[in-house]
Amino acid sequence: MLRVFTIAALVLPLAIDTFVLGTALGVAGIAKQERLRTSLVLTAFEAGMPLVGFVAGAVIGGAIGQLADYFAAAVLGGTGAWMLRPGSGEEGEAEHGVRVLASARGWAVVLLGLSISVDELAVGFGVGLLRLPLLLLVGVIAAQAFFAAQLGMRLGSHIATRARRAAGKVAGALLLLAALLVIAEKLVAA
Incomplete structure (x- = not known):
């Protein structure tokens, strides 16, 4: 039963993070015709980065054996603490990146996608260590990324910056x- 809560606790922050990113895009004034493309790009990176993290986590988890769960907890906790750090989500930090993403093409999309999906990499790493x-x-993750991005972009112009940071x-x-x-x-389990 704890596994279900663990999975939910891993996916929910990603959904919130994607929603926040979507609202920033909405506030930045992303055009309606760009919403689908942007949601698909976000979904691809949000679903792909956990795969990369999973492989790394599974390899390292196999090497460290019994300590893998504790290492996964440290990685997830560290990522959560990083997201809570003072100054995280300050005005301009996310907005600049999302404005660039909204108009990016080619390799710029790839680089921006990588830069905004680091937390998904960490979650995938934890999933690999935990053997989920x-x-x-x-x-x-892919489903939540698409829907959270779409919802965020649609509601973005109506949500205050303060609520997005929170x-x-x-x-x-x-x-x-x-x-x-x-x-x-x-x-x-012990």
């Missing part, structure tokens, strides 16, 4: 919760 079901997780902090706190759930699951 990869295909299920990637499917759920949502980013909630995402960081949820990753810290995921780290605690991993540790709790390990202790209960």
Whole structure:
């Protein structure tokens, strides 16, 4: 049962983070005709980066054995703490990147996609260490990324910057919760 909560605690912060990014795009004035393309780009990176992280996590998890769950908790907790750091989500930090993403083409899209999906890489790494079901997780991450981006872009012009920043902090706190759930699951199983 804790596995279900762990998976939810891993996916929910990503959905919030994608929604926040989508709202920033909406505030930046992304054109209606660009919403689908942008959502698909975000979905590709948000679903692809956990795969890369998973492979790395599975390899390292196999090498460190019993310590893998604790290492996963440290990676997830560290990512959550990074998202909660002072100055995270300040005005201009995300907005600049999303304005560039909205008009980017070719390799610029790839580079921007990589830069905005680092947290998905960390989650994939944790998933690999924890040996969670990869295909299920990637499917759920892809679905949430598409819908959260679409919803965020549509509502973006109506959501205040302050609320967007607060949502980013909630995402960081949820990753810290995921780290605690991993540790709790390990202790209960022992």
